[in-house]
Amino acid sequence: MRVLAASDPGSSDRANEDWFYADEHLVAVLDGATARTDTGCLHGVSWYARRLGETSIELVRDPSTSLSNALAIAISRVADEHRSTCDLGHPGTPSAGVGLVRFQPGGLDYLVLGDVSLAVDQGGRLTVITDDRVSRTAAAERAEADRHPIGSPGKAAALLAMKHAELAARNVPGGYWIAEADPAVVQQALTGFIPVDAQTRVAVLSDGAARAVTLGLLDWPNTLDLLGAQGPTALIARVRQAERQDPSAIRWRRNKQSDDATAIYVDGFSPS
Template structure:
């Protein structure tokens, strides 16, 4: 299997995405943006790095299914900072995408809005969980009315985040890796026959916005771009569109650029 990947921060701050690949395991994490008090002195970048390292270590036990791996990693990282108030909704959290090659199958788990797209003999399969974007609908609509950088937008985004956090890891809301391993029970879990998969990719939402948000590219075209030019070129095209619309007037979004991560794999 041929693998290539790239991760690029959205600005000058630390990259809150995280990625890793071994011969049989691929992981992409996307730390949730902090806008409110968190009750924790660690940030999303710390959280994704610790969670990612724990996933890699625990997944070495190939008897553990991916949901069990992720649940154990969530507990592992929670135990690293017991001094923090991890019951507060704003505590560090992350969206997760994992693919493992095992027993002639590609096993996957998605928790949050990381995307897995697979080109199979049966057609294109796209796995992502966008439940978070369906929360705080009124507050999101209000924030979209203001240009990026406006004080009114900053205030609206804080109000939006508070409502969004009220829906975190609860029925009717959305599910994400934070401090409660039970969230994994709501992940998207499945597998593909490895022989039926020609190529696949894992992307954080900062990279998948080329398709999901900007809609300038189809998933078929995105996979072709990854195959022929690599993840760096896909992210460059994302940045090109963002730079042409710095205030978010054409493509409404919460910030000009987001951390962007993409890993591409060819099985042929």
């Protein structure tokens, strides 16, 4: 079994708000949500993503604990870690998208909550699990932000308005769901079981790495091909090259020139 992973911050002057873990049993990618407003938290998004990831991995090692229950307990434990110092009821309290995969003989269990993507190719039969609810919120504000080039005053103002609209839709019916302080959000996660065999290929990507697909650079089969042939670092490099070619986000509309990018690729499963 081959497990390859890489993560790259979107900016050299900011901490990576992605967090990942990968071995032959478990894969986790957490994508901390960009804070454009006050958060009411002393620790920040990177800390939250790391602590939620570390705590989740401890819990999902127990095969008798479902991924949903593990994440719910992890959310509660991390909330307890900073409840006394931080305002967990603040509208901007740190949050993170979560992708969890647990391998077992003959298959994998998965959980996706927020903007993390899971792609599974079973010998040419492709399954992509993407929680796109966040990208469907604040549609008018998102379109307004897309009108402006990165670095312009209009872009900054539009992004702030978009963030306020997103926060108003966070973890409410009709909006989108993401891990923050309330463990009940796990009820909205996308979960399931997918069989695997010797031909299966698996990728888990944060949305910064999934730009390879969302910007139209590659389709999902070609993304898996690149991951298998050259590894996650090459995929992230492909995204970074496109971002450098379009620094103002005119050709490829986006909120940040470069986003934190994490990619994990797994293949070489033993026959069940």
